[in-house]
Amino acid sequence: VDEWMHVYGELEKQSAGIDEHHVALRYGTGGFRAPAHLLPRVVMRCAVLMALRSMQDGARVTGLMITASHNPECDNGVKMVESSGHMLDGRWEVSAEAFVACREEHACAKWVQSLIEGERIQVYRARDAAVLLGFDTRRSSPDLAFLAERAIESVGAKVVRLGLVTTPQLHFCVRRTNTSTKPWMAAPVICRSDDYVGELASSFTQLTRLSAPARGPRVQVHVDCAHGVGAVAMRALCAKLPDELAGAFVVFNHESDPHGVLNERCGADYVQKQRCFPDGAPQNCSHLASLDGDADRLVLAFKDPQNMDLCLLDGDFFVVLLAHYFSGLMKEIDLYWSATGQRRSIGIGVVQTAYSNGAAKEILMKLDFVQVAMAHTGVKYLEKEALKFDIGMYWEPNGHGTVLFSESLLASMSDAHPAMERLRLYSRLVNQAVGDGIADLLLIQVVLQDTQIGLHDWYAMYTPRPSKNLVVKVKDKNAIETCDFDRRVTRPERLQPCVDQAIAKYPNGRAFVRPSGTEDVVRVYAEAHSWESANSLAEEIAAHVGAWC
Numbered sequence: 001v002d003e004w005m006h007v008y009g010e011l012e013k014q015s016a017g018i019d020e021h022h023v024a025l026r027y028g029t030g031g032f033r034a035p036a037h038l039l040p041r042v043v044m045r046c047a048v049l050m051a052l053r054s055m056q057d058g059a060r061v062t063g064l065m066i067t068a069s070h071n072p073e074c075d076n077g078v079k080m081v082e083s084s085g086h087m088l089d090g091r092w093e094v095s096a097e098a099f100v101a102c103r104e105e106h107a108c109a110k111w112v113q114s115l116i117e118g119e120r121i122q123v124y125r126a127r128d129a130a131v132l133l134g135f136d137t138r139r140s141s142p143d144l145a146f147l148a149e150r151a152i153e154s155v156g157a158k159v160v161r162l163g164l165v166t167t168p169q170l171h172f173c174v175r176r177t178n179t180s181t182k183p184w185m186a187a188p189v190i191c192r193s194d195d196y197v198g199e200l201a202s203s204f205t206q207l208t209r210l211s212a213p214a215r216g217p218r219v220q221v222h223v224d225c226a227h228g229v230g231a232v233a234m235r236a237l238c239a240k241l242p243d244e245l246a247g248a249f250v251v252f253n254h255e256s257d258p259h260g261v262l263n264e265r266c267g268a269d270y271v272q273k274q275r276c277f278p279d280g281a282p283q284n285c286s287h288l289a290s291l292d293g294d295a296d297r298l299v300l301a302f303k304d305p306q307n308m309d310l311c312l313l314d315g316d317f318f319v320v321l322l323a324h325y326f327s328g329l330m331k332e333i334d335l336y337w338s339a340t341g342q343r344r345s346i347g348i349g350v351v352q353t354a355y356s357n358g359a360a361k362e363i364l365m366k367l368d369f370v371q372v373a374m375a376h377t378g379v380k381y382l383e384k385e386a387l388k389f390d391i392g393m394y395w396e397p398n399g400h401g402t403v404l405f406s407e408s409l410l411a412s413m414s415d416a417h418p419a420m421e422r423l424r425l426y427s428r429l430v431n432q433a434v435g436d437g438i439a440d441l442l443l444i445q446v447v448l449q450d451t452q453i454g455l456h457d458w459y460a461m462y463t464p465r466p467s468k469n470l471v472v473k474v475k476d477k478n479a480i481e482t483c484d485f486d487r488r489v490t491r492p493e494r495l496q497p498c499v500d501q502a503i504a505k506y507p508n509g510r511a512f513v514r515p516s517g518t519e520d521v522v523r524v525y526a527e528a529h530s531w532e533s534a535n536s537l538a539e540e541i542a543a544h545v546g547a548w549c
């Protein structure tokens, strides 16, 4: 550790000019995020941590992504990926926060020494350990990625440079590398961006062909890439699609567009929260797909032909459509199993958060095989719940989600029945590591085609309760503490009674307040019987937040 600290300490000193204040950051909803100039040390320490995690995990590769996703271009951040491809384990999140908070060199060295001892990290495996490193299109990303490389090398581990990739691409590559590498192999079989694109293109093409022959013409989807890295992946994907699918996706708001700024008046977060079309959307756009800055979220939308308003298809709509669809497939498989004397019980779980619309939950609870579960906001909490089911789907209304298929379910699928063949293909198309805006887009396209449901029919499946999202800037967002999946405030103590009083004034009112884990704001969510009421309930609660925090 002393030897390492000598090298690493120098590295930190060289970059310290950028981060003089040594701000202690919290590991938020999706990793560390802050204005980019505050991040060099944070990124380097996270890089060291992921190299140590790889050593501890029998030299299976781990991942590090430089991105601040939906945040403005001036921010940046770091997301850490476990060898399973899922998000960082909660215990290591706590370690990451503590490591990032160490000020002096000796404190840093002492902390690393105790981690190595406490976690029994096999430092002798340093040369076999490796971290897959990716970054998004922010101006600050390449420099931060360079610092991460140096930090990983300082502990003797290898860096695998994936370059410009979406966050889900990196998660996929980590998972695939570890599942394709067998213990007897001398070196890991590294999965790269091309493998990801190839897998998506081939499973999408096969699924489309299975449902295509009897179906009508395909609609063209205009894909808003938020001027981010999603455009790079979408272009690579489109180039791999066969002729019959050429032109299915038209990409706009590219990363290289000189007129656009990342996530500014575009992208999934903007479209979902502001309920309006992104800048740059073509006039003839009848089917809009919006990704966020690192392409791990997706929302869809179309224009109401009567009043030209935006009709938003968010994460709640995705789960309603997909739960219907997979419940139908499971019914077919169940019948086949009964007829062939095979007995097996199957559970489909839909995991939602406090933001999920009450009307979506009601409709989900009526479906066969489907159970609804709750989790805290944040993919890291949702995926943990979803993994408990044969088919576990989780989605946040903001468009972050995926469908996870259990190994035991897949092992019981053969190609003996068309529904089973489809299910196996879906498990290849849908990202099994993390929510993936691009894979989700392809999934939805196939399901719409297979079921012959148009966007309008889908939008009519249920009527969401009117809702409003607001953000409030306060002195210290962490003054707010919550419980019950963020649905109630415990601190400041006088805030929740004010929220309750406000809710009581509105029929069907529901509202809550929580500190954002990605931005320096407090979020307010309100639902009511009309749009006006949802707006004024949200405004009223925002005023209480301002007064108490």
Ligand code: G16
Binding pocket: 029, 030, 068, 069, 070, 071, 292, 296, 297, 377, 378, 379, 380, 396, 398, 400, 515, 516, 517, 518, 519, 523
């Ligand atoms: C991240 C998380 C999401 C979460 C979102 C907003 O998304 O992965 O689960 O919903 O932040 O979190 P908060 O409300 O705490 O700011 P992304 O796309 O920004 O990585």
